[in-house]
Amino acid sequence: MDTTIGQRMLPADLLRWGSRNRRNLPWRDSRAPWAVLVAEVMLQQTRVDRVVERWPRFLVRFPNVASCASVPPAEVIAEWSGLGYNRRAVYLHRAAEVVMARHGGQIPTERAELEALPGVGPYTARAVRAFAHEVEAAVVDTNVARILARWTGRRLTAREAQDLADQSVPSGHVWSWNQTLLDLGALTCTARAPDCELCPLADRCAWRGEGSDPARGSAGVSGGQTPFEGSDRQGRGRLVAALGEGPVADGRLAEAMGWPGDTDRARRVVGTLVADGLVVVWASGYALPGWEPGT
Numbered sequence: 020m021d022t023t024i025g026q027r028m029l030p031a032d033l034l035r036w037g038s039r040n041r042r043n044l045p046w047r048d049s050r051a052p053w054a055v056l057v058a059e060v061m062l063q064q065t066r067v068d069r070v071v072e073r074w075p076r077f078l079v080r081f082p083n084v085a086s087c088a089s090v091p092p093a094e095v096i097a098e099w100s101g102l103g104y105n106r107r108a109v110y111l112h113r114a115a116e117v118v119m120a121r122h123g124g125q126i127p128t129e130r131a132e133l134e135a136l137p138g139v140g141p142y143t144a145r146a147v148r149a150f151a152h153e154v155e156a157a158v159v160d161t162n163v164a165r166i167l168a169r170w171t172g173r174r175l176t177a178r179e180a181q182d183l184a185d186q187s188v189p190s191g192h193v194w195s196w197n198q199t200l201l202d203l204g205a206l207t208c209t210a211r212a213p214d215c216e217l218c219p220l221a222d223r224c225a226w227r228g229e230g231s232d233p234a235r236g237s238a239g240v241s242g243g244q245t246p247f248e249g250s251d252r253q254g255r256g257r258l259v260a261a262l263g264e265g266p267v268a269d270g271r272l273a274e275a276m277g278w279p280g281d282t283d284r285a286r287r288v289v290g291t292l293v294a295d296g297l298v299v300v301w302a303s304g305y306a307l308p309g310w311e312p313g314t
């Protein structure tokens with residue numbers, strides 16, 4: 020089978036599969052740029068089922084850019100607690116401030132302006148353009164990167180994967196096309212057990228589950244997360260959750276992080292939280308940035 024990238028565009032009839040099989044996810048009912056941005060930042064590193072629970076709650080608390088920008092970061096971090104990778108909350112708060120200061124409260128449309136926002140990289144910028152503004156942009160997350168490698172039958176560079184995705188977007192269907200590919204990767208062309216029998220691409224796919232998987236080592240295909248249990252991430256998350264209730268004294272730090280007796284580890288890890296802007300030194304302990312008594 021020809022694996023020349025330019026000749027391997029995905030077939031537009033995939034949209035028919037999408038219209039029957041796409042998941043009903045709450046953020047897909049919205050084209051509001053702020054709501055889409057919040058969903059995309061959450062989805063960067065949190066499982067879809069957790070985002071289904073927490074995205075509506077976050078938007079009740081911060082329904083627009085102005086409501087997020089107007090509070091101290093402590094309030095956004097506290098609302099984010101439990102979603103993991105809390106640095107995203109700090110970036111989202113900073114992004115809201117920048118949107119208020121530079122864009123009059125409107126999330127920008129241009130890729131360069133989106134990528135200039137804190138915490139918004141090329142993927143998130145493209146996702147906001149595709150899902151909120153519905154301008155021609157192909158998104159390539161780990162699910163889409165996996166499909167593209169298998170479809171072409173070989174490992175792709177990041178440039179090849181993005182070019183192929185860009186060329187494949189059917190004109191006028193940017194939203195539904197991207198959502199369809201994300202779901203094909205999440206539901207059918209999965210990392211461990213691709214269901215080629217039921218796949219709408221099966222008759223034209225170069226790999227079809229035979230031989231070594233070309234997605235392994237292909238650009239943009241994730242190798243999976245390291246275990247959470249016992250990790251520094253777990254201790255960071257515990258401390259941020261505890262700080263949501265108020266400051267933690269230095270003497271209680273190790274206990275709050277779940278490592279009683281291991282003060283050295285607690286101090287090392289809290290240093291990374293301070294460096295990330297998630298935690299500040301406060302009196303003889305630690306607090307969320309902008310925390311004030313009574314908040």
Ligand code: SF4
Nearest residue numbers: 208213215218221224
């Ligand atoms: S045929 Fe199999 S490997 Fe190819 S895209 Fe479909 S599920 Fe993935």
